[in-house]
Amino acid sequence: MPILSRIQPYTDQQLLELMRTDDRDAFTELYNRYWDKTFAVAMHRLDDEHEAEEVVQEVFLSIWQRRVSLELTHTLATYLSTAVKYKVINHLARQYRNQLQIDELTFSSPQTQDSTADWLHEKELRKQLDHSISQLPEKCRIVFLLSREENKTYAEIAAELNISPKTVEAHMSKALSTLRQTLKVSLPVLLFLIHDIT
Numbered sequence: 001m002p003i004l005s006r007i008q009p010y011t012d013q014q015l016l017e018l019m020r021t022d023d024r025d026a027f028t029e030l031y032n033r034y035w036d037k038t039f040a041v042a043m044h045r046l047d048d049e050h051e052a053e054e055v056v057q058e059v060f061l062s063i064w065q066r067r068v069s070l071e072l073t074h075t076l077a078t079y080l081s082t083a084v085k086y087k088v089i090n091h092l093a094r095q096y097r098n099q100l101q102i103d104e105l106t107f108s109s110p111q112t113q114d115s116t117a118d119w120l121h122e123k124e125l126r127k128q129l130d131h132s133i134s135q136l137p138e139k140c141r142i143v144f145l146l147s148r149e150e151n152k153t154y155a156e157i158a159a160e161l162n163i164s165p166k167t168v169e170a171h172m173s174k175a176l177s178t179l180r181q182t183l184k185v186s187l188p189v190l191l192f193l194i195h196d197i198t
Helices: 012-019 024-046 049-065 076-106 113-134 138-149 154-161 165-183 187-197
Strands: none
Touching: 012 024, 012 076, 024 049, 024 076, 049 076, 076 138, 076 154, 113 138, 113 165, 138 154, 138 165, 154 165
């Protein structure tokens, strides 16, 4: 009888309990149960098979590394879906930062003194904004990026992250307030920078 057949009838919670005792078969069973679903979530968001696989691998690796202390408040399926979405957002944020660096390296040299000054000013603003966004608390940053990059409503973000719309609103308010203070600009100017530069 195959080794894994002994644990296939087990519930997700029972498998998690076995994982706490370093049972690799239990981990493999959970991996096999949820790989397709978590990969589909990542693929839908990234539209890149290699990147989606990388994100899912990171999520399952994290589960194994935290197997002893991991406590779920929802079902494992819900946890995995949310964890994949967080990883996707972080992945997109890294891509965004890398693209900014590439843009700065490949930006053609302006031909006039005025355009040079404008370019240097924009370059500095881009650096400051990117740095400020990266320094936001994780959940605050994820909510901000979902709203800014994917144009999601507070209700959509709340449903996606399993939090209340009020919590989403609080995170967005905190993000905008922090960015305004860091960049020392008014809210209208900040909103213009977010739309125009990023």
